[in-house]
Amino acid sequence: MxxxxxxxxxxxxxxxxxxxxxxxxxxxxGEHTKEFYSHQEVYGDFCTLQGYIDCPPRQVYDYxxxxxxxxxxxxxxxxxxxxxxxxxxxxxDRLSGTTRIYVRIDANPDALTVDYHAAWDQGxxxxxxxxxRVVDAQTVLKRxxxxxxxxxxxxxxxxxxxxxxLAPSPDRRWVGDFWHQFYGGHLLELExxxxxxxxxxRMGIPITAGGARP
Amino acid sequence: MxxxxxxxxxxxxxxxxxxxxxxxxxxxxGEHTKEFYSHQEVYGDFCTLQGYIDCPPRQVYDYxxxxxxxxxxxxxxxxxxxxxxxxxxxxxDRLSGTTRIYVRIDANPDALTVDYHAAWDQGxxxxxxxxxRVVDAQTVLKRxxxxxxxxxxxxxxxxxxxxxxLAPSPDRRWVGDFWHQFYGGHLLELExxxxxxxxxxRMGIPITAGGARP
Numbered sequence: 332m333x334x335x336x337x338x339x340x341x342x343x344x345x346x347x348x349x350x351x352x353x354x355x356x357x358x359x360x361g362e363h364t365k366e367f368y369s370h371q372e373v374y375g376d377f378c379t380l381q382g383y384i385d386c387p388p389r390q391v392y393d394y395x396x397x398x399x400x401x402x403x404x405x406x407x408x409x410x411x412x413x414x415x416x417x418x419x420x421x422x423x424d425r426l427s428g429t430t431r432i433y434v435r436i437d438a439n440p441d442a443l444t445v446d447y448h449a450a451w452d453q454g455x456x457x458x459x460x461x462x463x464r465v466v467d468a469q470t471v472l473k474r475x476x477x478x479x480x481x482x483x484x485x486x487x488x489x490x491x492x493x494x495x496x497l498a499p500s501p502d503r504r505w506v507g508d509f510w511h512q513f514y515g516g517h518l519l520e521l522e523x524x525x526x527x528x529x530x531x532x533r534m535g536i537p538i539t540a541g542g543a544r545p
Numbered sequence: 546m547x548x549x550x551x552x553x554x555x556x557x558x559x560x561x562x563x564x565x566x567x568x569x570x571x572x573x574x575g576e577h578t579k580e581f582y583s584h585q586e587v588y589g590d591f592c593t594l595q596g597y598i599d600c601p602p603r604q605v606y607d608y609x610x611x612x613x614x615x616x617x618x619x620x621x622x623x624x625x626x627x628x629x630x631x632x633x634x635x636x637x638d639r640l641s642g643t644t645r646i647y648v649r650i651d652a653n654p655d656a657l658t659v660d661y662h663a664a665w666d667q668g669x670x671x672x673x674x675x676x677x678r679v680v681d682a683q684t685v686l687k688r689x690x691x692x693x694x695x696x697x698x699x700x701x702x703x704x705x706x707x708x709x710x711l712a713p714s715p716d717r718r719w720v721g722d723f724w725h726q727f728y729g730g731h732l733l734e735l736e737x738x739x740x741x742x743x744x745x746x747r748m749g750i751p752i753t754a755g756g757a758r759p
Contacts, residue, residue: 346733
């Protein structure tokens with residue numbers, strides 16, 4: 332802290348040791364700690380999943396950062412092809428028969444973050460963002476392997492398709508209609524990811540083949 | 546996908562469009578989607594919080610990456626001082642009167658990740674890891690500002706103090722005894738973070754003064 336307690340006290344609503352004794356703080360914490368939380372409370376604004384994978388962090392990162400891995404571990408993204416030479420790819424989302432999905436991957440090998448910037452129907456406004464982060468399980472769980480953190484944020488376009496005229500048909504269900512099922516759906520895919528990576532790591536099969544499809 | 550469907554089919558338990566028709570997948574997703582989730586289900590193995598802050602991502606990152614900010618936004622970490630010239634600091638955790646807390650910050654300015662590696666009582670085994678990531682809210686929520694993701698993983702040392710002989714007194718409560726309250730406690734601190742950053746951003750006050758305390 333580089334400001335005085337007086338300056339800090341001007342900011343309303345802070346819960347700090349100096350202005351809130353321990354019993355009062357624990358009372359507040361107790362009010363936030365519930366036996367059960369509703370789906371909306373936990374997965375309404377953000378949908379985060381976490382999971383342990385018995386595979387080294389760098390390999391999990393490389394796998395997630397490879398565009399074509401989605402064709403393996405996702406339920407329905409298939410047949411990705413480059414649109415141009417900027418990294419933008421287009422494939423099909425089999426969740427909805429004739430829907431095109433556009434994806435660009437923005438990854439940081441030092442931080443092991445991998446972000447999928449994606450959208451249905453068009454590739455100029457990639458608003459559907461899948462935020463992944465791979466963490467060394469040795470540091471956070473004292474065991475070999477990786478922890479994968481995966482967050483989607485409830486972007487307003489989930490509520491309303493910004494480009495309805497680009498849908499392949501007027502009755503195609505919008506991706507945002509599935510927001511309520513994102514936790515369950517992403518859990519299937521996280522379990523796919525775990526199964527594929529642990530199988531290959533255990534069998535000594537290359538995790539990420541790299542390059543184009545055969 | 547660079548392997549054949551046949552090779553992929555050798556991995557047991559995958560839920561993919563090719564082997565699991567949509568109605569079956571939705572049934573499975575439905576089984577994972579509940580009206581309510583227990584505290585243990587949501588916060589048992591990992592404790593993740595997410596929040597929106599009306600302050601630019603780079604400034605939120607700089608604030609979190611500054612060692613001394615903890616003295617402002619945490620409930621109880623105070624009086625941090627460098628231990629040596631490696632970045633390791635030691636302070637007091639007022640949650641438990643006479644407990645020393647050691648902290649090293651590992652941050653990545655490109656990915657906007659900020660990790661606190663910390664421990665009570667000793668500084669050679671920093672096992673208590675606070676994983677922060679700042680995300681540009683413009684990309685994920687279509688509004689100015691930041692989203693902060695904050696995860697702690699349930700390291701086995703929370704269950705059992707690995708160095709009980711270093712506790713200031715034998716009856717001092719162990720940090721892991723509070724794991725059940727981490728969500729509630731971290732929520733107070735995330736709200737502190739939001740209040741401080743939004744106040745300073747709104748008032749045009751420097752967010753992070755930098756350097757040593759006055």
